[in-house]
Amino acid sequence: MSHSTVQPSRSRDLDKLLLRPGNLVAPTFEPGTQLRDDLQEYVRILVVGAGGLGCELLKDLALSGFKNLEVIDMDRIEVSNLNRQFLFRLEDVGKPKAEVAAKRVMERVSGVNIVPHFCRIEDKELDFYNDFSIIVLGLDSIEARSYINAVACSFLEYDSDDNPREETIKPMVDGGTEGFKGHARVIMPGVTPCFECTIWLFPPQVKFPLCTLAETPRTPPHCIEYAHLIKWDEVHSGKDFDPDDPEHMTWVYTEAVKRAELFGIQGVTYSLTQGVVKNIIPAIASTNAIISAACALETLKIASGCSKTLSNYLTYNGVEGLHIKVTEFVKDKDCLVCGPGVLIELDTSVTLQKFIDMLEEHPKLFLSKASVTHLGKNLYMQAPPVLEEMTRSNLSLPLFELMGKVPKDVVHVTGITSQNDSKRSCLRKLRVVFKAIDGVTDMDMAGGA
Amino acid sequence: MIRLFKVKEKQKELAENANGGVPIKKQTAGELRLHKDISELNLPKSCTISFPDGKDNLMNFEVSIRPDEGYYLGGTFLFSFQVSPIYPHEAPKVKCKTKVYHPNIDLEGNVCLNILREDWKPVLNINTIIYGLYHLFTEPNYEDPLNHDAAAVLRDNPKMFESNVRRAMAGGLDSVYGLDNYALSVLNVHTCA
Numbered sequence: 001m002s003h004s005t006v007q008p009s010r011s012r013d014l015d016k017l018l019l020r021p022g023n024l025v026a027p028t029f030e031p032g033t034q035l036r037d038d039l040q041e042y043v044r045i046l047v048v049g050a051g052g053l054g055c056e057l058l059k060d061l062a063l064s065g066f067k068n069l070e071v072i073d074m075d076r077i078e079v080s081n082l083n084r085q086f087l088f089r090l091e092d093v094g095k096p097k098a099e100v101a102a103k104r105v106m107e108r109v110s111g112v113n114i115v116p117h118f119c120r121i122e123d124k125e126l127d128f129y130n131d132f133s134i135i136v137l138g139l140d141s142i143e144a145r146s147y148i149n150a151v152a153c154s155f156l157e158y159d160s161d162d163n164p165r166e167e168t169i170k171p172m173v174d175g176g177t178e179g180f181k182g183h184a185r186v187i188m189p190g191v192t193p194c195f196e197c198t199i200w201l202f203p204p205q206v207k208f209p210l211c212t213l214a215e216t217p218r219t220p221p222h223c224i225e226y227a228h229l230i231k232w233d234e235v236h237s238g239k240d241f242d243p244d245d246p247e248h249m250t251w252v253y254t255e256a257v258k259r260a261e262l263f264g265i266q267g268v269t270y271s272l273t274q275g276v277v278k279n280i281i282p283a284i285a286s287t288n289a290i291i292s293a294a295c296a297l298e299t300l301k302i303a304s305g306c307s308k309t310l311s312n313y314l315t316y317n318g319v320e321g322l323h324i325k326v327t328e329f330v331k332d333k334d335c336l337v338c339g340p341g342v343l344i345e346l347d348t349s350v351t352l353q354k355f356i357d358m359l360e361e362h363p364k365l366f367l368s369k370a371s372v373t374h375l376g377k378n379l380y381m382q383a384p385p386v387l388e389e390m391t392r393s394n395l396s397l398p399l400f401e402l403m404g405k406v407p408k409d410v411v412h413v414t415g416i417t418s419q420n421d422s423k424r425s426c427l428r429k430l431r432v433v434f435k436a437i438d439g440v441t442d443m444d445m446a447g448g449a
Numbered sequence: 450m451i452r453l454f455k456v457k458e459k460q461k462e463l464a465e466n467a468n469g470g471v472p473i474k475k476q477t478a479g480e481l482r483l484h485k486d487i488s489e490l491n492l493p494k495s496c497t498i499s500f501p502d503g504k505d506n507l508m509n510f511e512v513s514i515r516p517d518e519g520y521y522l523g524g525t526f527l528f529s530f531q532v533s534p535i536y537p538h539e540a541p542k543v544k545c546k547t548k549v550y551h552p553n554i555d556l557e558g559n560v561c562l563n564i565l566r567e568d569w570k571p572v573l574n575i576n577t578i579i580y581g582l583y584h585l586f587t588e589p590n591y592e593d594p595l596n597h598d599a600a601a602v603l604r605d606n607p608k609m610f611e612s613n614v615r616r617a618m619a620g621g622l623d624s625v626y627g628l629d630n631y632a633l634s635v636l637n638v639h640t641c642a
């Protein structure tokens with residue numbers, strides 16, 4: 001198709017990417033107005049987080065031509081957000097971030113529809129997440145990333161040769177910033193490393209010894225953590241500290257100031273108190289803008305195939321000079337979250353005991369003393385005695401029944417594996433497929449489940 | 450690069466067939482690792498573990514320790530464990546539910562054990578922590594005080610420390626702080642700070 005036939009368009013610059021063939025395009029790339037229209041009509045993108053990065057992402061994705069966006073965030077707007085979360089105004093303080101961000105971007109970019117979700121990410125069903133073409137993450141916590149990663153990877157299925165099935169891959173684009181540093185990465189579950197494959201990239205949070213806080217504080221954070229971790233419990237026995245309650249934060253700040261005065265320590269401020277207690281590092285608006293731009297571009301590339309995607313982890317460091325690097329991390333082939341696991345075919349009559357015995361002989365496992373868990377249900381536990389007793393009666397039941405009569409699913413086992421005369425404990429993912437239930441009708445399945 | 454919208458219908462179909470209407474609970478990597486830790490527990494005889502929320506919730510549990518030697522012989526001490534979804538990236542939160550007169554455990558149940566905070570590493574496990582807690586009772590340490598008063602007594606007067614521990618275990622902490630003027634004065638100085 002020649003671009004000379006194309007109508008002048010608001011997306012003129014985007015058209016240069018979408019309407020012309022190229023050398024670096026994906027094999028599936030089909031340039032043309034149809035592609036542009038399909039992107040607008042069919043691609044649905046979820047932005048997780050409506051904070052500093054989330055505001056940027058919504059704006060960038062809307063301006064990149066995506067029309068169907070949704071955003072999820074459980075926070076309300078605070079005064080301290082206004083310096084960088086540019087979609088918010090003073091009069092918005094106290095309102096849900098997701099709702100205000102969606103409204104502001106829709107006001108400015110015509111034709112875009114943004115559905116806000118003011119709730120926790122855990123409140124949504126799996127189906128909610130499965131409905132999106134791509135999930136873009138603008139988060140500041142490891143917990144939330146780990147959760148969304150587990151959700152996206154739960155849609156992934158492998159064929160019998162352990163190759164990921166394309167139609168089950170849920171792409172994620174993850175951005176993150178800390179002060180002058182940031183990262184952008186593309187996660188194609190089953191193809192590129194997932195969040196859990198490389199969790200070691202995130203340094204553990206520094207934790208001060210409690211006795212240092214109690215006895216020999218030397219820095220302002222020591223005084224703040226004393227008030228937060230020790231003094232709070234002493235005074236409010238039984239009442240949990242809520243970091244999002246300004247009264248609680250003020251109390252901790254006041255106590256930290258007293259503590260600092262007593263030990264002659266300078267520098268306890270309210271914002272430092274917030275920073276230490278909530279583990280916040282000052283956010284820089286331009287870092288958010290840079291990382292968001294990279295994420296939005298990768299999202300466009302994944303959706304359209306108009307160019308090769310980032311492979312697969314970009315780090316940006318603006319602390320001293322400016323340094324950008326792309327690293328191609330590799331998958332952990334045994335990753336419990338995104339890995340294929342070991343495929344095991346079973347008859348529906350096999351009992352849990354028989355299954356556990358089989359693992360001992362399995363050439364890929366040689367796993368003895370197996371404990372088995374399925375979707376949060378502990379089917380059998382070797383230890384401690386209290387759990388062994390509670391799960392022992394399952395041993396004589398068919399695994400098929402214990403797994404809710406599903407045709408196939410993932411179970412996890414832990415036990416001792418012996419290979420080359422060395423024994424070590426291990427945790428493995430297994431893909432259990434039940435044989436001879438192809439003939440079973442959906443009605444039978446529903447009745448059994 | 451994937452054909453996003455062309456596979457959309459197929460995706461829907463798959464999702465519907467996959468689980469036959471069974472509600473799905475996602476297991477995080479943290480829960481799985483905890484499952485491994487728990488199924489491999491090898492506790493000393495003097496320690497028992499219980500799961501107040503039943504066999505399918507391992508993220509909150511309680512451990513009771515009955516030291517079989519040292520100052521705390523004969524006592525039973527209950528600890529609550531709260532494990533984060535990103536375990537073992539983060540150490541469990543451990544609190545002592547039994548009021549105890551101990552240099553490294555304060556009256557609110559905070560525990561000063563290095564592997565629970567500054568020295569936690571993902572290669573450590575629940576077993577290590579329980580042994581660490583057990584160790585606190587056989588070898589209380591006045592150099593990392595959380596209960597300043599108890600630490601001072603242990604350092605300056607081990608005999609008195611021993612008798613305070615006995616009294617606290619027999620009659621509760623009040624009996625120690627009610628009868629022991631030295632301890633009381635130190636405690637007051639500390640809490641006024």
Ligand SMILES: [Zn+2]
Nearest residue numbers: 194197335338
């Ligand atoms: Zn992985």
